[in-house]
Amino acid sequence: MSVGLETTNIEFGKRDNLHQQVLAAFPLCDVTEEDLTQNPQFSKLLATLTQHVDKSGLTVPLKSELDKAEQKLQSQKRLWLRSESLHRGLQEMIQDFCVRKRRATLPPDQTMFYGTMETCLRVTQCVRLLDPSSATTQDQPAVLGLTPQQVIQLLPPEKTVQRMKQALPRELEKHLKRKCLSLVSYYQPEWENESEGLKTSKLSHLPPLLDKEKKRAELLKTTCRENTVLLQRQTQLYLSELVKSIQLLQTLILDHRLKVQTDLDRKKLDYFEGKCELVLKKIKTEMVEIQLDTYTADTISAHRKIREMLECELKACYAEKQAVQSKLSSFEILGKAFEALADEYVRLRQEIDMKNWALKKLTQYTEN
Incomplete structure (x- = not known):
């Protein structure tokens, strides 16, 4: 007996552990532990699927292919972001130059540098738009009848472009440094009044801080997602218990309270019927008393004769009306x-x- 009891306890403990594993493996599945207990075969099926499917519902081979595609996409994104950030940085430099040019007179070398850089950017953009994609084999119509070779001829002289390229890394570095310092001031406003050297030293510590906050935000998102799933389960459990309580309350009301309520309603109905009959009789009595106080026997007889005369005249008028209407209807036929x-x-x-x-x-x- 003791051995059988121990085996039963072990199986029961394994079953509970299996249910917990299934629920943990499928957090987005709307299944409760009670459902798994009532359907053991379904529980075994889900336990078997956990070996082939991850928490998101994807199979292991598909998940690996998806991870590879995601890595490739991330590398392509990094390359695009690198070129895009460089391009936007150059555009921001040109915009800053235009603003400073409106406010004050700048040296000729800076004017030459930014003018050459702006011309090169515009020519490069135009060439990119005019040059057909290498993925398409069909001939595309030229925009405004222009070709990339014609647009390339609008570039400044080669010496000017070379001087611009030599000075570009230094100017770009200055611009990016100003942006980084402004980012530091935005992230920590109390650092705004500090020296540039101290801001530069603190700038080296900014990426780990941002990475730490990013991880903290992702952790909070994961926690929020888990709390949402837990809340959904608790809400479902609460609603099921609430429905059971309401059904029990309805049964209690129907079985015990309604019998007493029926007798009480019947007594109230009898009371109101008797009271209504009494009020009607009282109203009739008051009407008779008012008539007796207002009219005498001679007055009532005279009123009756007047009523009879009026009714006779009314009947005669109705008869005359019908005769006239019949004549009119006969005339309307013509x-x-x-x-x-x-x-x-x-x-x-x-x-x-x-x-x-x-x-x-x-x-x-x-x-x-």
Whole structure:
């Protein structure tokens, strides 16, 4: 018995360890330890997949190929960033020169240097735009009918270009040094009032600090991602427990409270029905008392006779209205010709009435 019990405990401990390994291997998978316990075959399948799939869901060969492609991409990025940073540094130098030229008069050698560098940059950009890509074999139409050879002819003299190239590393180094010092002042504003030598010495310690902060930011991102996954799991567990509690509460209400509530509602309903009947009877009594106080027996009989007369007249009016409507409907059948005759009849009746009125007035004047 003791041996069987020990074996059971060991298997149970191994199973728990297996579940933890599966959950750790698939952090983005929405699976709980309870799900793995209820589905042991699925748990074994996930444990087998952990040998062939990483945490991101990629297979081992695909992950290695992806890492190689990522390394190649990073090297290409570094080459592009190197050339791009150099190109932007030269453009910034030209912009600074233009600003200083507007504010003060500069020596002729600097004007010649920056003018030559700007011309060389523009010519190089134009040549790059005009030169078709080596990846395409089709002939491309020339922009504005220009060729790279025609644009190259716009370069300054060779001696001027050589002097510019000789002075370029020194000027570029000065420009980059000013940018680095400004970066140091931005990173640590309290170092802005210090000497240039002290800033230069502190500049050598800046890359490790930035690298350290970058690693700290990446660590914080990883921690935040893990906390997000943990929060999602805890939220799911909390919601499941909350649903169970709500179901239990509903069962409690339906089984125990509703019976008492039904009897209470029935008693309240009987009370309100009796109260409503009492109020209606009281209203009828008040109406009868008001009628008795307002009207006598003779007044009520007179009102009844008046009502009967009005109803008879109303019926006669309705009958007359219906007769007129029937006549109008019969006349409407005749159409527009009858409307013209009716208008003519109305006009003649108006003329006859006017002539009768004039004849009457004339007779009165004659008698007088």
